[in-house]
Amino acid sequence: MLRAALRFRADPGLLGRGLNTRKGGSALDWAGNLPEIKKKIQSFLPGGDWNPLYDTSHLPPERTDVVIVGGGVLGLSVAYWLKKLEKQRGAIQVLVVERDHTYSQASTGLSVGGIRQQFSLSENIQLSLFSVDFLRNINDYLAVVDSPPLDLQFNPSGYLLLASEKSAAMMESNVKVQRQEGAKVCLMSPEQLQNKFPWINTEGVALASYGLEGEGWFDPWCLLQGLRRKIQSMGVVFCRGEVTRFVSSSNHMETMSGEEVTLKRIHEVHVKMDHSLEYQPVECAIVINAAGAWSGQVAKLAGIGKGPPGTLQGTKLPVEPRKRYVYLWHCPQGPGLETPLVADSSGAYFRREGLGNNYLGGCSPTEEEEPDPGNLEVDHDFFQDKVWPRLAQRVPAFENLKVRSAWAGYYDYNTFDQNGVVGPHPLVVNMYFATGFSGHGLQQAPAVGRAVAELVLEGHFQTINLSSFFFSRFYLGEKVKEHNIF
Numbered sequence: 001m002l003r004a005a006l007r008f009r010a011d012p013g014l015l016g017r018g019l020n021t022r023k024g025g026s027a028l029d030w031a032g033n034l035p036e037i038k039k040k041i042q043s044f045l046p047g048g049d050w051n052p053l054y055d056t057s058h059l060p061p062e063r064t065d066v067v068i069v070g071g072g073v074l075g076l077s078v079a080y081w082l083k084k085l086e087k088q089r090g091a092i093q094v095l096v097v098e099r100d101h102t103y104s105q106a107s108t109g110l111s112v113g114g115i116r117q118q119f120s121l122s123e124n125i126q127l128s129l130f131s132v133d134f135l136r137n138i139n140d141y142l143a144v145v146d147s148p149p150l151d152l153q154f155n156p157s158g159y160l161l162l163a164s165e166k167s168a169a170m171m172e173s174n175v176k177v178q179r180q181e182g183a184k185v186c187l188m189s190p191e192q193l194q195n196k197f198p199w200i201n202t203e204g205v206a207l208a209s210y211g212l213e214g215e216g217w218f219d220p221w222c223l224l225q226g227l228r229r230k231i232q233s234m235g236v237v238f239c240r241g242e243v244t245r246f247v248s249s250s251n252h253m254e255t256m257s258g259e260e261v262t263l264k265r266i267h268e269v270h271v272k273m274d275h276s277l278e279y280q281p282v283e284c285a286i287v288i289n290a291a292g293a294w295s296g297q298v299a300k301l302a303g304i305g306k307g308p309p310g311t312l313q314g315t316k317l318p319v320e321p322r323k324r325y326v327y328l329w330h331c332p333q334g335p336g337l338e339t340p341l342v343a344d345s346s347g348a349y350f351r352r353e354g355l356g357n358n359y360l361g362g363c364s365p366t367e368e369e370e371p372d373p374g375n376l377e378v379d380h381d382f383f384q385d386k387v388w389p390r391l392a393q394r395v396p397a398f399e400n401l402k403v404r405s406a407w408a409g410y411y412d413y414n415t416f417d418q419n420g421v422v423g424p425h426p427l428v429v430n431m432y433f434a435t436g437f438s439g440h441g442l443q444q445a446p447a448v449g450r451a452v453a454e455l456v457l458e459g460h461f462q463t464i465n466l467s468s469f470f471f472s473r474f475y476l477g478e479k480v481k482e483h484n485i486f
Contacts, residue, residue, distance in 0.1 A: 058239075058240065058273065058274075059239075059273070059280050060095055060097065060237065060239040060241070060271050060280050060282050061093070061095060061237060061282065062280070062281070062282065062283065063093075063282065063283035063284065064093040064094065064095040064237070064283075064284050065092050065093045065094065065284065065285050065286065066079075066082060066093070066094045066095065066284065066285070066286045066287075066456070067095050067097060067243075067269045067282060067284045067286070067287050067288070068094065068095065068096045068097065068288040068290055069097055069243050069269075069287065069288065069289055069290060069291045069295075069298050070096075070097075070098065070288075070289070070290035070291040070292055070294075070295070070298075070435075071097070071098025071228075072098075072224070072290065072292050073220070073224050073227060073442055073445040074290045074434045074435065074437075074441050074445045074448060074449065075096055075098075075288065075290035075291075075434070076096065076224065076227035076228055076231060076445075076449075077227060077434075077445040077448065077449025077450075078288050078290060078434055078448075078449040078453060079094050079096055079227075079231045079236045079449075080141075080142075080227055080230060080234070080449060081450045081452070081453035081454075082094055082453045082456065082457070083231060083234040083235065083236060084234075084453070085450075085453050085454070085457055086457070090235060093235075093237075094231075094235075094236045094237070095237045095238075095239060095282065095284075096231075096236060096238050096239065097239045097241055097242070097243055097269075097271055098239070098240065099240070099241060099242040099274070101240045101274070111409060111442050112217065112341075112360050113217045113219060113220040113442070114159070114216070114217045114341055114351070114443060115131060115132055115135065115215060115216065115217065115218065115443035116128060116159040116211055116215045116341075116443070117129055117132070117181070117183035117185065117211065117214060117215060118159050118161055118174070118175075118178060118183070118185060118209055118211055118215070118484055119174070119178070119440075119482060119484050120170075120173075120174045120177065120481075120483040120484050121177075121480065121481075121482050122177060122180075122181055123464065123465075123468060123469065123480075124419075124440070124444070124482060125177065125178055125181040125183055126181055126447070126464045127444040127447040127448060127451075127464060127466075128214075128440075128443055128444055128447070129181065129182060129183065129214065130446065130447040130450070130463070130464065131443055131444050131445065131446040131447045132215075133214075134446035134447070135152055135218060135223070135446070136154065138150050138152055138223075138226065141230075141446075142226045142229070142230040143230075144229055144230055144233045145233075147229065150222055150223075150226040151222065152218040152219050152222050152223060152226075153219045153222070154216060154217075154218040155216045155217050155218070155352075156213070156214070156215065156216040157215075157216045157338065157339065157340045157341070157351075157352070158210060158211040158212065158213075158215045158216060158340040158341070159210070159211045159215045159216075159340055159341045159342075159343065160197070160208060160209075160210050160211075160340040160341065160342045160343070161208065161209045161210075161343045161484070162193075162205050162207075162208050162342070162343065162345045162394075163205070163207045163209075163345055164205070164206055164345040165206040167345060168206040168207040170483060171187075171207050171209055172187065172207070174484065175187055175209050183211070183214070184211065184212040184213035184214065185209055185210065185212065186209070186210050186212055187207060187208070187209055187210075188207070188208040188209070188210055189207070189208075190202040190205050190206070190207075190208075192208075193205065193208045196210075197335070197338075197339075199334075199336075199395055199396075199397060200342075200394060200395060201393065201394055201395065201396055203393075204345065205345065210340065211340070215340075215341075216340075216341070217351060220442055223442075223445075239271060240273075240274045241271040241272055241273045241279075241280075242271070242272045242274075243269055243270065243271055243272075243298060243301065244270050244271070244272045244279060244301070245269075245270035245279075245301060246266045246268070246269055246270075246287070246301055246302045246303075247266070247267060247268035247269075247270070247281070248264040248265055248266045248267060248302070248303070248428070249264070249267060250262050250264050251263045251265075259311070259312075261312060261313060261427060262313065262427065263427055263429055264302070264303060264427060264428045264429070265428075265429055265430050266284070266302060266428065266430055266431060267283060267284070267285075268282065268283050268284070269281070269282045269284055285430065286430050286432065286456055287430060287431045287432070288431075288432050288433075288434060288452065288456075289302075289432065289433050289434070289435060290433075290434040290435060291435065292410065292412040292435060292441070293319070293320065293322070293373075293410040293411065293412045293413070294321065295319050295421075295433070295435035295436065296316065296317045296318070296320055299316070299317035299319075299425075299431075299433075300316070300317075302425075302428050302431055303428065304316065304317055304425060304427075304428055304431075305317065311475075312426060312427060312472075312475045313427060315471075315474050315475040316474075317421065317433070317435075317436075317471070317474075318415045318416040318436075318474060319412055319413065319415075319421065319435055319436040320373070320415060321373040321410045321411070321412070321413070322370065322373060322410065322413035322438075323370075323373045323376065323408050323410060323411075324362065324364065324408065324409055324410070324411055324439070325371075325379065325382060325383070325406060325407075325408050326360060326361070326362050326406065326408070326409065327360070327361060327362055327383050327387065327403055327405075327406045328353060328358060328359070328360055328403070328404050328405045329359055329361075329398075329401040329402060329403045329404060330356070330357060330358050330359075330401065330402050330404055331357055331359060331397055331398055331400060331401040331402070332357055332400075333357075333397045333400065334357050334359060334395070334397050334398065334401070335352070335395060335397070337352070337355070339351070339352045342394070342395075343486050344390060344391075344394050346363070346390040346393075346394070347363045347364055347390070347486060348361065348362070348363040348387055348390035348391055348394070349361055349362065349363070349486055350391060358404070359401075361387065361391065362383075362387060363382075363386055363387045363390065364485075364486055365382070365386070369382075369386070371408075373410065376407070376408040376409070376410075377408065378406045380403070380406065383406070411438055411439045412435050412436055412437060412438065412441060413436075413438050413439075414436035414437070414438050416473075416474055416479060417473075417479040417480050417481050417482070418438040418481070418482055418485045419436065419437070419438065419469060419480050419481075419482050420434075420435070420436050420437040420441065420444070420448065420466075420469050421433040421434075421435050421436040421469060421470075421471055422434060422448060422451055422452060422455075422466045422469040422470070423452070423455055423467070423469065423470045423471065424455065424471075425471050426471060426472055426475075432452055432455065432456060433471060434448055434449070434452045438482075438485055439485060439486075440485075447463075447464060448466075450463060451463065451464055451466050
């Protein structure tokens with residue numbers, strides 16, 4: 001619609017007629033503008049340089065096969081695997097729409113960049129096992145001809161999880177599952193912990209689990225930019241704008257239980273252009289909701305959750321933004337270079353940052369302490385009151401730390417069970433989800449993107465079965481609880 005209007009306004013025939021019927025102005029005005037007018041006319045003639053009156057390069061295409069809402073690492077990963085797994089090069093047209101082109105509020109760039117296999121669910125362990133292999137061999141996947149290789153600065157120092165007497169049995173059970181899935185994790189007694197890491201105060205620690213391989217942290221910004229560079233080379237189109245509306249068709253049907261439901265299919269996405277009131281309608285066959293912390297709002301635009309309570313139509317996508325603080329501090333006598341990412345039983349965590357005795361860390365708030373997600377302002381009192389005492393109790397050297405900076409970022413927090421949402425919506429049949437990972441989406445993005453692409457292209461999972469992460473569990477009340485969320 002918008003492109004057609006712009007083409008109409010730039011039509012050379014209209015321009016020519018406008019010159020012959022020009023109103024107002026003098027012969028002197030005409031003569032003064034003649035050289036510029038000639039250049040403009042020549043640009044439309046055969047052999048002339050095309051120089052349109054109105055630049056439309058910022059607009060998305062009028063039609064595409066797949067629209068991905070959200071250009072963070074999960075959305076980019078889905079785009080990559082769609083192009084990677086397509087049967088014929090160029091067979092699938094993919095558009096990525098991202099409203100925050102600077103990624104200033106994106107979860108990816110504000111993350112601490114950790115990756116681990118120490119989860120309680122088999123699915124999460126498998127996702128992270130594949131993702132760490134992807135990261136280790138990043139240039140086998142994301143290399144671009146004539147571009148420098150990617151350096152993720154992967155630090156394989158592992159994760160160290162500490163359990164109290166109350167949670168020790170669960171830790172043992174989790175490690176058993178992790179080992180069955182192929183993760184290299186060992187259990188440590190307080191005495192073994194003290195010998196391995198003498199800077200830890202083991203008071204209140206009953207058991208510890210330590211990742212021996214495939215765990216650590218990396219540069220999330222490098223992964224984001226590497227994915228973006230690669231998929232652009234594969235023909236994926238980027239658009240800076242915001243999805244404001246879905247146009248869909250509906251079919252009414254009755255279930256076996258006699259419940260009447262409405263099936264919807266999105267056939268057009270309206271993209272509002274950045275810093276503008278104009279929008280571009282984009283025809284499409286598939287929509288991927290990878291909008292992170294705002295994916296619940298995107299789902300609502302598609303009519304998801306707008307039905308009677310207790311029905312499938314009335315079941316919302318339970319994903320919302322939750323603000324988390326990350327603090328950077330300096331401690332001259334702090335733990336050394338072998339320090340893993342430590343997750344304390346109190347909820348506090350930290351890791352080293354670089355070589356200069358700097359550390360990153362924080363602590364997830366309780367439900368009562370949840371901060372206002374309406375902005376990304378940092379609460380420094382939260383560090384003083386909640387984080388620092390726990391850090392100093394576990395690592396006595398941290399009694400003498402000095403905070404140097406801090407920032408806040410968003411979790412795409414699944415309030416139902418803190419696990420990801422993957423796959424198609426049961427009623428809006430061509431909207432697929434890749435969201436809700438509640439803080440571990442970055443580290444699992446390579447595997448999640450592959451899984452969603454498999455569903456879109458083949459209709460089923462081919463590598464890791466993530467059917468337990470389907471949307472339908474919210475309606476059925478079947479929680480898939482992940483216990484290792486921090």
